[in-house]
Amino acid sequence: MPILDDKVMQEVKKALEKMQKPVTLELFSQSFECGYCKETHQLLEELSAANPLLSMKLHQFESDADAVKQFGIDKIPAIAVIGEKDYGIRFYGIPAGYEFSSLLSAILLVSTGIYKLTTETKAFLDNLKKPVHLQIFVTPTCPYCPPAVMLAHQMAFYSEKVKADMVEISEFPHLAQKYSVQGVPRTTINEKWFVEGAAPEAMLIAKIKESL
Amino acid sequence: MLDFNLNLSATADPSELYDVIIIGGGPAGLTAGLYAARYKLKTLMMEKEMVPGGQLIATQWVENYPGFPEPVLGQKLAKDMEEQAKLFGLEIMREDVESVQLSGEIKEVKTPYNTWKAKTILIATGSSPRKLGLADEAKYAGNGVSYCATCDGPFYPDKVVAVVGGGNSAFEEALFIAKYARKLYLIHRSDSFTADSILQERVKAEPKIELIPNTVVESLAFAENPRHLMIKNIVSNKESKLTVDGIFIFIGSIPNTGLFDGQLELENGYIKSYPDNATSIEGVWVAGDVQEKKLRQVATAVGDGANAAHAINSYLLHRQA
């Protein structure tokens, strides 16, 4: 049975018509001890059948050490959304529920190069000297989470210095513990600084400045 | 069973002149959008959130909206309203309106990314949760302080939480949170509750919930271990410590009128409405929670939205003639 029903598949096909350049979804998976690897794999197979410009490549997390290193993967399931180059856009855990929109947005972002960032944000990113790693903790049932993920992914797309991960926190309870997550979305900047909630662009930038 | 929700922003053209721009995609805006698009008006909706639906998104069960004999999930109702409106061609832009220029023949709506133009505007910005006004309340929002049970309730499995409020929302959401929490204190500043009696009965029958009437929250001591609240009984003036892992606040809402300050006539802090949901400015209408009225519910919001869209359609027809 397909994981995406007909109605969603029609919407996906329509959304992906906007694709311009090819995109590869690099999937990291393993056959044991992984909550949603199987479902994520099936999801990406169905997605990559929806448009000829979209493809999927499967890597084994436990054996494919080169790829794991190349894409900097540290937990699974993981998806790296790769276009002409690697922009540092990652999904850890299955992008289901509301996060499905974040995945589609990331694919379109990388494929069309169309992003929405304010002039102030771009100016800040243009002058960024140090690397910034954004982790957005989310759950699939959180309707306020995708904007935080999309903002971070767009910043990663725009700036070589920024890497951005969606982290579906219910699949990684040890991280929920480590970063004491009690609500989502929660954005972590360089492992140490936190922003609660879906922060507007200007607020996230202010916090990143503070952290550097 | 996994579900997959696709909500992508429309890609509308900022150089167009729209017949109507609807600000806000809650039940009022979505209903107006459905009607306006079905009237074939060139309609654009501005919604700052990814997922339209407004307060419905933060509501667990709705059981007083007609047509649903079984309680319906707020998010499901929102999704269905959105889909129905989109069927008629409603376009929803995910942009946050930062300022508006309402006077004159052509109105302007500014977002961080674009300036949009329209012949008419419908204001449906709804309301936002009222804060308690405690020091550190904002600091702990999303990390111990919450205004949304659906969003954050599941983060409190087997925990102890406080819920503040005495109205329908507080009682409804407390019943939902009690499914996760081990213990729930329902704190209210008086001993009479405005919640419907059917909800009061259910709350009293729930063994996990303990009512703490005549009491206010004085401060959050969330930096301390264990986390606790300082509460005060306003009859005896006695202060005490209440150990909790988190606090949910449902003490009413405040209208989202900030955008219109100085431009539109207000009444009791809400936008004053004239017959057919008109406002003090020609070409500008209002619908839903942001409008001055007595009952703020989904059923009244959708009625306002339909009325306003109808009035806008007539206005535009007359203007053309």
Ligand SMILES: Cc1cc2nc3c(=O)[nH]c(=O)nc-3n(C[C@H](O)[C@H](O)[C@H](O)COP(=O)(O)OP(=O)(O)OC[C@H]3O[C@@H](n4cnc5c(N)ncnc54)[C@H](O)[C@@H]3O)c2cc1C
């Ligand atoms: C916890 C809770 C439980 C409830 N339970 C019930 C119930 O059981 N039954 C019932 O009938 N009612 C219930 N209500 C009330 C009901 O949800 C509201 O009356 C209704 O949602 C009002 O609709 P609205 O469209 O006017 O505004 P809202 O639902 O508030 O929607 C306003 C929309 O405008 C958007 N917006 C605001 N400002 C901007 C801006 N500047 N730019 C772009 N977009 C903007 C917001 O993001 C939001 O999506 C409940 C409310 C709460 C909070």
